[in-house]
Amino acid sequence: MLCPFLISCTSIKYGKPIDPNATKETVNLYQNLAKISKNHTLFGHQHATEYGRGWLGDEDRSDVKSVTGSHPAVIGVDFSGFSGRPDEVIQNNKANLRKNVVDTYDRGGVTTVAWHFSNPVSEGGFYWRDSISKPAVRYLIPGGEAHETYKEILDGIGDWAKSLKGSDGKLVPMIFRPYHEFDGDWFWWGKKHTSREDFINLWRFTVSYLRDSLEVNNFIYAFSPDNRFLTEEEYLERYPGDEWVDMVGMDNYGDLGRNRNSIDTAALKLKIVSDYAIKKKKLAAFTETGLETIPDTTWWTETLLRSMKKENVRLAYVLVWRNDSKSPTHYYAPFPGQVSVPDFLKFYKDPYTLFEIDLKNIYGK
Template sequence: MKIIDTNLSLSDKKSTIETIILYKKLQKLTQKGFLFGHQDDLAYGVNWKYEDHRSDIKDIVGDYPAIYGWDIAGIENDKSNNIDGVPFDKMKQYIKEANERGGISTISWHFDNPATGKNAWDNAPNSLKTILPGEKNNEKFTSWLDKAANFFLSLKDKKGKNIPILFRPYHELTGGWFWWGKGNGTQEEFKAAWKFTFDYLQKKGVHNLIYIYNTSSFSSKEDYLANYPGDNYVDILSFDSYQNGDDKSGEKFIAEVQHQLKIINEIAIEKHKLIAVAEAGYEAIPDSKWWTGTLTKAIGDSKISYVLLWRNHGWQEKEQKMHYYVPYSGQMSEKDFIDFYNLDKTLFEKDIKKELN
């Protein structure tokens, strides 16, 4: 069994006590298993929306996920709802409710392209450079960070303490599909953007964030670290990986996840960081044994902190297909998910409640 790394410490040297405690608990929990997460879990599921205390996962296993994923895209434009239609007021409520039960929230940000005014997927070349100090969109981007800072600082528990958040900015950075991604700026520009974001949020008094460095696919240690801003700016190393329809057996997915976990685990040991699979899934889960077969096999014995499955949107009118990543009552992998839930190494909210309170 891996020994606890006593050199692990948060990159924000002014982190709140609650944030430090959470980080240490996350490390401790890797010895027991991995936390299971789900995007937008409390907000909606297949065929329902905004029903108090409901969750597709809870409907099946009588327990909530340990990790709750959220996205604050839209906050930069003063929208009342995020990119997926979740009202920010409700998101705050859900984060507070989860925290009271011992659950943990992670936040990503599909922010618009500040150079074009279009969405995050508008990967116009050289957009990233424009947000750096002295460049034409730095002021605009700084105003966006002000709004994010206000949101983070508004997340308080009943004692008035700031709720710790796992923050995953500039996610899937090795893919070219977002304006901050590969090919849309230099490695040095990316590092500068990350450091500016980190330093500015601290300047605004935000000290309740655990920072997650996140890529999509990569092939080597050098590839993974190409845009890495430095050990003093990152707390968790992660990547996103999805099984696709052309990989029905899951063999490609298993091989890729295992290969990538081996690489980032080596880096994590060297750099004294935690690791995670920050997004994963198989859309509509057309494999009745996917949970105990494919996903469990992909993670193997790696000491990951958590794995987060993407959202349960349900029917997508535009695409004319179902879009969900965890089972709901009656879905074909429901029974296997219960078996997955009952594994010793899968940690849900009830499993961590005593540890995190």
């Protein structure tokens, strides 16, 4: 058995979460991901166990498991249903997501949380919509007219996070990835709609309020721009500082997509992210990617795997986007009969990739 599967196999010192009061399981997850990423990368899929191709809400099901026999090692979920809706709907969303996250923990898997945060000061949802959306960041930061509203939303997230108890009675750790792809303009928190200073202020307040005021001690905080950088300096343009970030990542569809396939460019960007993480004793991850409908029958091994292996980077996980339950074209992981299944099985069997079935005591010492 390979060393990264054994939690006590090395005395190498790794960094710790930015939360000095992080739970033991959160610290262990952080350090085990660092160890594993020296030789392996966990595979993740957004909303994998909530729904998939032609199904919704089935117990212990995922399209990835239907193909490989194992769930993804990382399950992506979202806080999108935690605000901007009637209270009854919000409470139902929280209950459903609580069960999903606890089930993943009890199986030995890992949860990462995105936040498609519906604009709290205007209509338009989480996307920026001209003539409808307001640039909400400046309203939410300390001194802004919606700051108290924002604190109430965070209070709801904090209470929920502290209610997540596994079958072992422990709080469930999660990787929290707010305000992703902030260097693009499609979300209301995007670069065009807020200043660098206000964005950094929002990030720091969010972490500080959850961690220090609400005492949420089971989050690992992930910073993930889109792929609009070619240097470390460009990558760090809106970085809030090392004391406010546990994991550095990147979302990259464009370099590995249908209209553009540049493995060298994707690998260069992953190296920038990984090198920074190594230098600062942080985690790195390929936080979002994928090819919609996966028409390329060798995309998994010849594009995705090659891009991750090319530069000897250290990545805790790679996550592909969701499989919609109704859309015939919106899916990013294979399901039984999909044309990329044979190649995905090669990807699954490659020693570099880990799935849930491969994880052994990732929350232990």
